Amino acid sequence: TQLLEQSPQFLSIQEGENLTVYCNSSSVFSSLQWYRQEPGEGPVLLVTVVTGGEVKKLKRLTFQFGDARKDSSLHITAAQPGDTGLYLCAGARETSGSRLTFGEGTQLTVNP
Amino acid sequence: ETGVTQTPRHLVMGMTNKKSLKCEQHLGHNAMYWYKQSAKKPLELMFVYNFKEQTENNSVPSRFSPECPNSSHLFLHLHTLQPEDSALYLCASSHGIIGGPTDTQYFGPGTRLTVL
Numbered sequence: 001t002q003l004l005e006q007s008p009q010f011l012s013i014q015e016g017e018n019l020t021v022y023c024n025s026s027s028v029f030s031s032l033q034w035y036r037q038e039p040g041e042g043p044v045l046l047v048t049v050v051t052g053g054e055v056k057k058l059k060r061l062t063f064q065f066g067d068a069r070k071d072s073s074l075h076i077t078a079a080q081p082g083d084t085g086l087y088l089c090a091g092a093r094e095t096s097g098s099r100l101t102f103g104e105g106t107q108l109t110v111n112p
Numbered sequence: 113e114t115g116v117t118q119t120p121r122h123l124v125m126g127m128t129n130k131k132s133l134k135c136e137q138h139l140g141h142n143a144m145y146w147y148k149q150s151a152k153k154p155l156e157l158m159f160v161y162n163f164k165e166q167t168e169n170n171s172v173p174s175r176f177s178p179e180c181p182n183s184s185h186l187f188l189h190l191h192t193l194q195p196e197d198s199a200l201y202l203c204a205s206s207h208g209i210i211g212g213p214t215d216t217q218y219f220g221p222g223t224r225l226t227v228l
Contacts, residue, residue, distance in 0.1 A: 041221050
């Protein structure tokens with residue numbers, strides 16, 4: 001059973017376009033983290049959201065945690081080739097301690 | 113630079129070989145993790161160590177054997193692997209159980225393992 005569904009799985013866009021990646025679940029998470037992974041490297045943490053309805057901004061990236069803490073979105077404005085990578089969402093539950101549940105990821109390619 | 117290093121970065125081994133993967137964290141963390149990342153699959157948690165004690169074994173086959181001699185080092189011993197074990201093996205660390213649900217995990221660059 002896939003607890004975290006990410007969509008789309010693949011996304012190829014032109015430089016300057018906007019995009020949104022979604023992370024959905026039927027389960028409630030106490031926090032949700034977004035990572036970006038580049039080829040040959042491990043995932044790098046971008047942000048952690050913990051409060052329902054929370055919005056966090058990181059330069060051109062905007063992260064939102066759903067009110068019910070079951071879903072999250074990542075919006076990138078004016079995408080650049082350097083944004084290319086695999087974006088992973090991961091949820092933590094209070095009963096699971098530090099254990100994270102990962103989504104399959106969204107492979108983003110930004111073409112110059 | 114994440115403060116978590118892994119060696120080797122690439123490993124090719126036959127099914128009868130024995131090899132070990134090494135992970136070292138320089139972040140003063142107390143928890144360490146092994147994950148398996150295969151194509152088109154979510155990251156799979158394999159093992160968790162907290163304060164050198166194994167707290168989770170996620171139904172991993174016995175041909176994978178973890179070892180955590182101290183809070184800074186984690187090993188994954190491999191023997192008689194199968195071709196389907198080929199994947200990227202990622203190590204991560206975090207502050208540990210005290211950190212609670214928002215305990216951030218920091219990943220190493222991974223070891224790309226190919227089993228022939």
